[in-house]
Amino acid sequence: MNHPPRDTWLSRRLQALSDELSRHRVLWQHAAFRAPVLPWESDYPQLATRLRALTLAEAEALHGDPPASAALLAGWLPVDRWLSLAAVARARPRPLVAWPRAFARDVPGRKWAQIDAFVAVLRDQAELPCLEWCSGKAHLARALQQQWNGRRLSALERNPVLIAQGRELARRHGMLIDMQRCDVLDDEVLCHLAQPVHVVALHACGDLHLRLLRCAVAATLPAISCAPCCYHLGAAQHYQALSRAARASPLALGRGDLRTAVQETVTAPGHARRQRARMQQWQLGFDLLQREQRGIDEYLPPPSVSGAGDFAAYCRGAAQFLQIALPSAVALAGYESAGAERFRVVSALDLVRHRFRRLLELWLVLDRALFLADHGYRVEVTEFCARELTPRNLLIQARAG
Numbered sequence: 294m295n296h297p298p299r300d301t302w303l304s305r306r307l308q309a310l311s312d313e314l315s316r317h318r319v320l321w322q323h324a325a326f327r328a329p330v331l332p333w334e335s336d337y338p339q340l341a342t343r344l345r346a347l348t349l350a351e352a353e354a355l356h357g358d359p360p361a362s363a364a365l366l367a368g369w370l371p372v373d374r375w376l377s378l379a380a381v382a383r384a385r386p387r388p389l390v391a392w393p394r395a396f397a398r399d400v401p402g403r404k405w406a407q408i409d410a411f412v413a414v415l416r417d418q419a420e421l422p423c424l425e426w427c428s429g430k431a432h433l434a435r436a437l438q439q440q441w442n443g444r445r446l447s448a449l450e451r452n453p454v455l456i457a458q459g460r461e462l463a464r465r466h467g468m469l470i471d472m473q474r475c476d477v478l479d480d481e482v483l484c485h486l487a488q489p490v491h492v493v494a495l496h497a498c499g500d501l502h503l504r505l506l507r508c509a510v511a512a513t514l515p516a517i518s519c520a521p522c523c524y525h526l527g528a529a530q531h532y533q534a535l536s537r538a539a540r541a542s543p544l545a546l547g548r549g550d551l552r553t554a555v556q557e558t559v560t561a562p563g564h565a566r567r568q569r570a571r572m573q574q575w576q577l578g579f580d581l582l583q584r585e586q587r588g589i590d591e592y593l594p595p596p597s598v599s600g601a602g603d604f605a606a607y608c609r610g611a612a613q614f615l616q617i618a619l620p621s622a623v624a625l626a627g628y629e630s631a632g633a634e635r636f637r638v639v640s641a642l643d644l645v646r647h648r649f650r651r652l653l654e655l656w657l658v659l660d661r662a663l664f665l666a667d668h669g670y671r672v673e674v675t676e677f678c679a680r681e682l683t684p685r686n687l688l689i690q691a692r693a694g
């Protein structure tokens with residue numbers, strides 16, 4: 294279609310994000326894990342010195358306190374501009390009919406709170422039957438049927454175990470959800486889109502929500518509501534923009550950048566977190582070792598070595614995998630402590646890259662929204678809940694015509 298996107302808010306913001314992300318590419322396209330020194334450190338020597346002086350505890354505290362990290366970085370970087378570029382309006386929730394008590398019991402707490410928030414802001418599309426895409430146990434479909442006066446609801450899911458559990462849940466609640474086993478990446482999905490439906494998707498991963506948008510456009514579905522997640526899953530090495538505006542922009546993203554967009558500060562409980570940190574320290578120490586042993590200053594993705602009880606065992610497994618000769622066990626100890634030190638620095642320097650996560654995510658969501666606008670949809674992008682409930686809280690709602 295040749296008409297320009299109707300929603301100028303979306304295209305203007307995409308343009309502004311493209312400019313800002315392109316201008317500051319050097320700050321977010323290099324993960325500190327992959328190089329002992331980052332290219333931007335020579336452009337911002339004072340900032341680099343300040344961050345490198347942080348203790349690990351200070352760096353971790355800043356990761357958990359975005360306003361404090363913004364205040365620190367603002368001495369060198371236009372953080373306030375980035376915050377306003379990342380801002381998206383919260384959708385206004387409508388009051389919901391009280392849920393039957395047993396409803397929430399069947400859904401893990403956080404997921405239930407997300408569904409509650411999602412349903413409260415969905416635009417009810419004039420009695421259209423509704424189809425949940427990649428539904429899992431179809432918790433969302435049941436919630437919608439309950440709120441929308443017994444509306445016809447169907448759900449597509451690939452996993453037969455989840456379908457059986459979803460059917461059982463619907464039966465227990467006396468609801469009629471037509472759960473179909475379907476691989477949405479396969480042509481079999483098209484027969485489910487032959488009638489006008491409002492298609493809804495909560496947290497459909499990368500290629501699954503892209504498939505939804507493409508199929509919905511091809512079938513000219515009247516209404517689409519989609520909260521995307523995991524943009525990197527199923528993505529090609531080089532990101533292929535969908536919308537005309539994003540294709541015309543100078544921003545080129547790779548799969549790693551899509552992963553950056555959804556990278557979260559690890560909030561795992563104590564033990565799991567310590568285990569993860571120890572493995573990363575070993576990997577960083579081994580990275581220094583492999584560069585020296587090979588005589589090539591180049592990052593190699595560290596192999597995962599299962600069951601390694603200490604650093605030496607990890608190095609033996611990794612070196613065997615990469616076919617690298619190892620120095621003596623005595624020399625290895627130095628690399629272990631160097632890995633721990635690098636871990637502290639990586640955590641501190643990543644405060645800069647992590648500032649761009651929401652900007653990257655919003656750019657990707659706007660690309661999807663503008664793709665729908667390119668095809669004649671009226672599109673809205675909002676936040677459906679607070680980030681504390683789920684960081685994947687961006688919602689695209691589109692109506693044909």
Ligand SMILES: C[S@@+](CC[C@H](N)C(=O)[O-])C[C@H]1O[C@@H](n2cnc3c(N)ncnc32)[C@H](O)[C@@H]1O
Binds near residue numbers: 428452455476478
């Ligand atoms: C992240 S979960 C989201 C489930 C649900 N919407 C929710 O928010 O709890 C993604 C779901 O997609 C399903 N899935 C994955 N690949 C699929 C495919 N090719 N076709 C249909 N469903 C698929 C998975 O089995 C899983 O239930």
